[in-house]
Amino acid sequence: MRFDDTLDTVLAADLSSAFEQQSVYRQLVDLIGRGRVPAEDRAIETLAALIPQVPLAVRSASARGLAFARPPAALVALMARDELSVAAPVLRTAMLDDGEWTALLPALAPSGRAILRHRRDLSSSVLRALESFGPSDYVLEDGREVAAVPAVADQPLAPVADAIAPEPDPVSQDQVTPRSDPVVAGPFSSFGAVALTIPIVADAVRDAETRGDTPIESTAAPEGPFEIADVVARIDAFRERRERSAPAASPRLPDAAAVDRFRFETDAKGVIGWADGIGRAPLLGRSLMLAGQVGAASIDASAAGAFRQRARFRDARLTIDGEGLAAGGWLISGVPVFDPASGRFTGYRGTARRPRAGETAAPPKHERNARPDAFRQLVHELRTPTNAIVGFSEMIEMQILGPVADPYRDRAQAIRRHARDLLGAIDDLDLAARIETDALTLRPEPVSLRAVIGSVVDDLLPLCELRGATIAIPSRDAAVQGDRHAIERLLGRLVATLLSATRAGEVVAMELTAGDDGEIELAVARPLALAIDPVMAVDEIEDDSTLDAAPLGTGFAIRLVGNLARELGGSLAIDEQQLLLKLPAATPVSAQRASKL
Structure with a gap:
């Protein structure tokens, strides 16, 4: 007999921290969506309670992960009522029967039903159910109050001024009287009534009635159906008057995106003395011979190499810092110029252009x-x-x-x-x-470093015995301000990485001191086999035991420790003798010294 307690294990998790809430949400969506556990009411209720606590990016990623996973109807209904970025991936690919779709449609937002209307694999009964929501889904909602529309098509349309309830106009306030008739609810509206809610139409109508214009064909109220040609003529006349009365626009300067090329010339020493088509201030005085960072501009070394040989160069990289038309990356090309009479080299003439898509190493x-x-x-x-x-x-x-x-x-x-x-x-x-991705959640609190180090060393005792090394715990204690879980992870990965580089009989000594800048410094003796720059060094694995400590390599582990230390407000430095880890003190160092005095 087999008993699967996966769902009970996930639901029994501690939800006190944001990390645990996100983890439980992702696990429940994955397990239920892929059919690994049943969609029980308690699981769905837990997901619904976690939605306000889990960031939208996490919920959207979980929804995208269910592509073609055939989630059950209960999970689809829950995620379809979430934000559109969560509902859209599920509604595009979910596979439900006709009864489940029909029961789900009333709970969807108009945007969710719009997604289903673009699917071509739904049955005719589901499509008919979708069509029944047409009058409510196709309403244009802009917060305006529109007057009643006659229910009978052959009744005359209400005057245009009566059909609009805009803000009072000082000029036309005494000419237009708002209607007091109640709004008659109806499932459909005529095209003319919908057109009256468009801002440009409303402005044109108000302008025409304020000026006392008469309709195009007669001064009497139009009989029969609404004539759209009347509104179109009023719109054209209103636009024409507005364009004639508008002040002349000032000439617009080209923006940075419009300037994509310029020309330049250098003297015999390679110094740029002339530029055309762009702001010359960042370019004048820059030399092709000085590769690398030169003030506000950085020039590729290929241009300097070509200059020494008096040869042409093509698509050398030029980067200009700051703001303005010249800022950004350029590809410059140049040809040497010689005096026709004497044959003496006089400089370079060239052009520069913006890199096209695919010519830069950086991804979009x-x-x-x-x-x-x-x-x-x-x-x-x-x-x-x-x-x-x-x-x-x-x-x-x-x-x-x-x-x-x-x-x-x-x-x-x-x-x-x-x-x-x-x-x-x-x-x-x-x-x-x-x-x-700046998604690391930290909860600062006072943490005893010596206690954390002792716990880490106890967990790594088997590795110490395997390597034949010894760890000397600091004799004194110090409290730092940071997230306890993150500090345990940092010290655990740091000590395990150092043990992987130790040899038999080697001692990894640790010492805690208080720095002068409000930080606690943990100095750890550097094993002889650890490179001074382990991030750039190539890992040398002597035996399989190192895999237990640094499965991704020593460089990755040290880089991870350094990044985590920076997230905690500290730093990690390595020299020939030791590794120096700095973390913010729980209380200022000056206060600690004053209390001792």
């Missing part, structure tokens, strides 16, 4: 913003099967489903150990993505 802005979110979604997809691997390996190792031979139990233990290492790497990737 929307891709840069979307890439971390997509990466976090991938990390979430990796975490789910890895957790399943850990669970199944534990079942085999503990013989829950029946007796298992010892060799298979040993294999299951190895699978569980490596899967947990993989989970640690996945957590590191998720943490790095959250730091990059």
